[in-house]
Amino acid sequence: MSARDAPRPRVHVVHAHSEADSFVTAMKNVIVAEFRDTGHQVTVSDLHAKNFNPVASPRDFLERSDASRLVYPLEQRHGYATGTLAADIHEEIEPVLAADLLVFTFPVYWFGAPAILKGWFDRVLLSGVCYGGKRVYGRGGLAGKRAFSAFSLGAKEGMFGADGIHGELVTGMMRHLFQGTMGYVGLDVVQPFGGYNVPYIAQDKREGLLDELRAVVRNLDDRPVLAVPDLDDFSEKLLPLHENPAVS
Ligand SMILES: Cc1cc2nc3c(=O)[nH]c(=O)nc-3n(C[C@H](O)[C@H](O)[C@H](O)COP(=O)(O)OP(=O)(O)OC[C@H]3O[C@@H](n4cnc5c(N)ncnc54)[C@H](O)[C@@H]3O)c2cc1C
Known part of the structure; x- marks a missing residue:
């Protein structure tokens, strides 16, 4: 196959x-x-243009494996296997499964993603497809794909880091998102890009941030990937092996 014929x-x-x-x-x-x-x-x-509904609820399932009581992740599995998830969830998961790289763009709200994106994670990263049982981190359902996030903050850069008032940004304040969500489902999480203090800086500084982002995207393959726990360090039950060899 010539380079021209290779899939983009x-x-x-x-x-x-x-x-x-x-x-x-x-x-x-x-x-x-x-x-x-x-x-x-x-x-x-x-998500806003399509008025995405971020609230996980029984309405997400057109057919239930258990009508008596909703166990959301089990119904996600059933819904995907039988093609009976709500149409908007199908519409969102298919491009995720087809993609090599997922990109998330959002403003930071309360140390994390805004509700519309949080709800997208809840409803679209399906149990049984994206994670489940021991299929997490390196064995997650989206392993082999990458994720990159570009977000803006009101906070200043100096508020982060080991001595910063908010602690580390990516591995501390937003660890729930980059490790606990994206890393958890197996994505290789490329070091995200944060634009600090965005509403309060001068226009030319904001334009400078966009230039910086453009250069980051151009060289994304050279950007480091965040570390996630190595499952080989843990037992079949995902408990620590090395600290307590008696645990299996
Ligand atoms: C509920 C809530 C919770 C929040 N929690 C946090 C938090 O936990 N931590 C934190 O740090 N911050 C927090 N914030 C602040 C929030 O993160 C920022 O307000 C947000 O990131 C700013 O991004 P924006 O795209 O909305 O900016 P906008 O307000 O849309 O834009 C900022 C400025 O950029 C200008 N601009 C637009 N396009 C361009 C361009 N092409 N070139 C140059 N300038 C341009 C706009 O005209 C405007 O002047 C919170 C805000 C809210 C509402």
Whole structure:
């Protein structure tokens, strides 16, 4: 197969900002343009534009394996296997499964993702497909794919780090997202890009952040991937092996 015939890498962007002229939307536009210019196939799920429902509920299942009581992850498994998930969940999961790289663009709300994106994780990262049982981290259902996030913050850069008032940004404050969600389902989480203090800095500084982001995207393959627990260090029950050899 010649380089021209090789399948183009697929990038799927999940975007969480309501305003077309917001800084986060400008970050999303930079990312989409950069990937399109370099021959990637790019799809975008603009959660506000499609009025995505972020609330996990019994309405997510058109048919139930157990009608008496909802066990959400079990019904996710049944729903995917039988094609009876709500149509919007099907619409969101298929491009995720087709993608080589997932991109998330969002403003930080309360140390994490805004509700519309949090709900997307709840409803779309399906049990049995993206994770389940011992299929987590390196054995997660989305292993082999990468994730990259670009987000904006009100906080200043100096508020983070070992001595910062909020502690480490990526491995502390937002560990639940980068390890506990993206890493957990097996994604290789590329070091995210955070734009600090965005509402309060001058226009030229914000434009500088977009230039920085463009360069990051251009060189994404050289960017480090966050460490996640190595399952070989744990027992079949995912308990520590080395500290307590009696545990199996
Ligand atoms: C509920 C809530 C919780 C929050 N929690 C946190 C928190 O825990 N930690 C934290 O740090 N922050 C927090 N924030 C702040 C929040 O993260 C920031 O307000 C947000 O990240 C700013 O991004 P934005 O895209 O919404 O900016 P916008 O307000 O849309 O834009 C900021 C500025 O950028 C300008 N701009 C737009 N496009 C461009 C462009 N192409 N080039 C240059 N400038 C441009 C806009 O005109 C505007 O002046 C919170 C905010 C809310 C509402």
